[in-house]
Amino acid sequence: MKSAFFVSDLHLGSLYKNAKPDRNVAFEAFLRSLTGRASHLFLLGDVFEFWMEHRYYIPKDHFGVLSALLELRRSGVEIHYVCGNHDFNLGTFFRDQIGAEIHDGSFHMELQGKRLLLLHGDGLNPDDKAYRFVRRILHHPLSNWLYKLLHPDLGMKIALSVGKLSRDHNENIPRYLPRYEVAARELLRKGGEDILMHGHIHAGFVKHVPEGVYVNTGEWLEKLQYVEMTNGECFLRTYAM
Numbered sequence: 001m002k003s004a005f006f007v008s009d010l011h012l013g014s015l016y017k018n019a020k021p022d023r024n025v026a027f028e029a030f031l032r033s034l035t036g037r038a039s040h041l042f043l044l045g046d047v048f049e050f051w052m053e054h055r056y057y058i059p060k061d062h063f064g065v066l067s068a069l070l071e072l073r074r075s076g077v078e079i080h081y082v083c084g085n086h087d088f089n090l091g092t093f094f095r096d097q098i099g100a101e102i103h104d105g106s107f108h109m110e111l112q113g114k115r116l117l118l119l120h121g122d123g124l125n126p127d128d129k130a131y132r133f134v135r136r137i138l139h140h141p142l143s144n145w146l147y148k149l150l151h152p153d154l155g156m157k158i159a160l161s162v163g164k165l166s167r168d169h170n171e172n173i174p175r176y177l178p179r180y181e182v183a184a185r186e187l188l189r190k191g192g193e194d195i196l197m198h199g200h201i202h203a204g205f206v207k208h209v210p211e212g213v214y215v216n217t218g219e220w221l222e223k224l225q226y227v228e229m230t231n232g233e234c235f236l237r238t239y240a241m
Ligand SMILES: [Mn+2]
Pocket: 045, 046, 084, 085, 086, 120, 122, 199, 200, 201
């Protein structure tokens, strides 16, 4: 049986000081290694530090990764991409040019005899009211329209600088882990799925809880983590270059 692979929080393009410098190349190699052994690839958000599509342009820094995704799709692997809080504005490129299925929020999937609930995980922590406020502004069509008036190079520069500032906030996430687990288990209890998997918190774990299996895909900034699901079981793995 072929495996399903799950990865999130690569933050490609991030100016984060501790990010592995060759992680783009590693991700490309990882994607190419999936041909023939993967049935599905799930990108659970924050693949890019920032993604904004213009009518005629896409960011050239990600060309290698984008072409590897296209080849993978053309080889028959089903690709699902969930918007994160960094790549919240995915537009149509991944659907029309790559052939991925785009999900804005959580979605269900039946795989290897298991019912999965998949999401990025931002907004799972009910205490994060400031984040919800910022999210409402960023997701507003007017913000989108204003942003697109900027030259694409300038817009990207601003977005990456803002991302660098908010990196410290992400480093604080371990403090909130118990809140995420409570929310995740509540969702599992209500929905009755076997597995809930999300990204966002950069923690990386496969945890058996009374309600089912609670999985976090970790990160691809310093640790190059991903999850492989085979015969209905999830395993956290580290990519070795
Ligand atoms: Mn996130």
